[in-house]
Amino acid sequence: MKWFEQVGENSDVILMSRIVVRRNIKGYPFPSKMNETDRTTVREMVLDKAKQLGLSVKVEEASQNIPNILKKKGGEALIFSEDEMVGATVNKLNHLTFYGNIRGSAVREMFSRVEGMVVDFENEFDMAYSERLGFLTAEPQNVGSGITVDIVVAIPGIVKSGTLPSLQKRLAGLEWRMRPYIDDNKFKRTATLFSLTNVATLGVGEDKIYERAMLIINEVVRVERMCREAIYKKNRLVVEDQYFRAYGLLKYCRRIEQSEALEVLSWLRFGIGLVEDNDTGITLETVNRITEKICKESDLHLHASSRFNEQRAAYIKEILERGDRS
């Protein structure tokens, strides 16, 4: 099963978690300054090793499900595991950019898989490394461990209860950063999807980065659930009303804008598991699936065109019906 077909841990709050680890091979300039021969040499070296490790290799086109990773330029490639959960891009911004994607919050499993893969490559190649700065990357802000952990959370409860500023403060204390997942002015006020990322790659070890990631995941999940329950207890009728309206709107709309769809989805996520006498039959998985598809539009720059509103309504309906049947 591919990673994006799985149901994640804590998926009522955590949409997905991503890890990126950057490495460069000693003796070659970084990809932006590489010439054609260097590019091909590095690519072939990496692909040979990848084949030895039993990874799939793609030289030209990226898989549909890994967006924005490959743009056509000589000497680039993509390697990935069978379930496409972990992999690496070759000669993009760095020689090797390892990544791991997972639905929900099972960061530890993904971390050990990605790290295992990174170490396999480190043992094969002499990596650019300095005692003082750690692993050298093309972008100096990532020098050190070269690791970025990115957690996409849906936190309507925290936003609606006004707890967001204290969460932001808490994250800043742990040297993490929070920004809206869809970076668009239209969503600024109503955004409930956020991406949480670590800032520090120096001064903290790998174990600390992941320890903090897990601490943050646990805390956000706990607080978000508490907020949702508290709001529901206080304004039961309002939440139920919004929930069922949201369902009706998604199911029967013929055109829908991206911002409206996301707002409505956040109410659905809010209500699932809380609302009593819930006869809609909609599952968290369906909600997450629609959310992901809508978020992906931003990558493809489809969201701006109003023509797309009809298509959006159509695919939402299709996913909803598929979810109802299963």
Place this chain on the structure above:
Amino acid sequence: MRCDKCGKPIGNHLIRINGMTLCEDCAREMGINEAALASSAFRLLDNELTSFLPPIMREQLEFSPTRSQIKCPKCGTSLKEFETSGNLGCIECYNAFNEAIMRLLMRLQANTHYRGRAPGILSEPITASREMKEVDVDEIGSKAESEEAQAPSHEKESPSDENRLLKFANADIGMLTNQDLKEAIRLAVASEEYLLAAKFRDELNGREGE
């Protein structure tokens, strides 16, 4: 912003002529008249302010005109290129632009020392247990002690105070009690680690606000 002609960073007084951005010196060289040059509102203030600065800081303000012409000897990336794109060309760039990179890292991460694993060694299985955390803090404390022995320039405090501050600095800030935070602020101020002190203060203020 940098001067298009000499590449020196421009302060308050920039001059735009025919789409070119020039610094004061280059403008004068190109024969722009003195009256136009002197008309900047900040000029007097600028001169006054810099005269108050200690000589070392004044030196830091005066960049060498060749600064943006610094190039990485290996891949040829210029400092200007790095400042615009934010990306480096090769490993050697870390030496060539060391100063700029360190400044950037201090600003973004407030740290310039790597504490992760060495290449090719799988890190310990991650556990979120309390024990692990304590071992971690102790290790960093002892590491810092050995670093301290090599650099005896900071002799302002007794080592125990410094170690305690380090422990606070490396501990998970959310786990510290209010008492700890107050103590940490005191220690940080005593050792002139104002950034750190501000971090603790913000956390403390944040808690009182809740």
